[in-house]
Amino acid sequence: MKLKNPPVNSLSLEMLTELVINLEKLENDKAVRGLVLTSEYPGIFSAGLDLMEMCGRNPAHYAEYWKALQEFWLKLYQSSLVVVAAINGASPAGGCLMSLICDYRILADNPKYTIGLNETLLGIVAPFWFKDTMVNTIGHRASERALQLGLLFPPAEALQVGLVDQVVPEDKLQSTALSVMAQWLAIPDHARQLTKTMMRKPTVDHLVKQRDADIQNFVSFVSRDSIQKSLQMYLQKLRQKKS
Numbered sequence: 001m002k003l004k005n006p007p008v009n010s011l012s013l014e015m016l017t018e019l020v021i022n023l024e025k026l027e028n029d030k031a032v033r034g035l036v037l038t039s040e041y042p043g044i045f046s047a048g049l050d051l052m053e054m055c056g057r058n059p060a061h062y063a064e065y066w067k068a069l070q071e072f073w074l075k076l077y078q079s080s081l082v083v084v085a086a087i088n089g090a091s092p093a094g095g096c097l098m099s100l101i102c103d104y105r106i107l108a109d110n111p112k113y114t115i116g117l118n119e120t121l122l123g124i125v126a127p128f129w130f131k132d133t134m135v136n137t138i139g140h141r142a143s144e145r146a147l148q149l150g151l152l153f154p155p156a157e158a159l160q161v162g163l164v165d166q167v168v169p170e171d172k173l174q175s176t177a178l179s180v181m182a183q184w185l186a187i188p189d190h191a192r193q194l195t196k197t198m199m200r201k202p203t204v205d206h207l208v209k210q211r212d213a214d215i216q217n218f219v220s221f222v223s224r225d226s227i228q229k230s231l232q233m234y235l236q237k238l239r240q241k242k243s
């Protein structure tokens, strides 16, 4: 599955909705057992959540957006398919989250392709289920440091901390993803799927139990004037970077 939402594959409401529909289609197709997630645009895997969905909108929109994001996370995190992320570009915040919910992550070796949950740099906070997903991957101490500092790791450091499973030359990314997929598909589906469910259930249950409260938290947090100002300033900085 190729992410395709120019210019930076930000996770807009429309993109999230399409991703969920496509995932459902693949899950229901008996001929499909695995999925490689990559970007149509080498250089950018995904810029994360679409900041335009979080700026200057009304509470009903924020609630709808957050619910769609939760839905996407729940679908992909619980997917019965083998999901391999072939990360061919920068992967900040929501882009990193999307990689973390896959079963295996391969990052192309390019110093520009940084990955991490950098929310604090925007003056916002990664919600508990982003944090849980990261802790499940790299452990508590490394997550605490990475989350507080909003670290974006270049490939060698991402590998060292365990945020990705493999770093490979850019031209070997897709072939490596396919051989990793073959290795995972050699395991009987039912045994692998039950194991995945068992490993991920506590994290899934944590969000499912608090879904509505989490939406309310997001809406009230993002509606604050101070948060709106931080997001606007961050967007301005992104735009000024060009000039």
Ligand SMILES: CCCCCCCCCCCCC/C=C/C(=O)SCCNC(=O)CCNC(=O)[C@H](O)C(C)(C)COP(=O)(O)OP(=O)(O)OC[C@H]1O[C@@H](n2cnc3c(N)ncnc32)[C@H](O)[C@@H]1OP(=O)(O)O
Pocket (backbone or CB within 6 Å): 007, 008, 010, 044, 046, 047, 048, 049, 050, 051, 052, 090, 092, 093, 094, 095, 118, 119, 122, 124, 125, 126, 127, 217, 218, 221, 222, 235, 238, 239, 241, 242
């Ligand atoms: C008490 C506790 C309470 C807790 C309560 C918690 C509640 C929850 C709080 C909220 C939590 C939210 C979690 C958020 C997660 C996120 O994912 S936020 C998004 C973070 N993303 C980023 O920081 C990435 C920003 N982008 C970049 O760094 C770069 O764009 C890039 C991806 C590295 C690509 O660089 P480059 O190729 O140079 O492109 P640019 O020129 O920078 O960008 C092109 C245009 O795209 C726009 N853009 C970039 N990123 C985004 C984005 N994420 N959303 C929307 N738009 C984006 C950029 O502004 C450019 O636009 P134009 O200037 O108009 O062309």
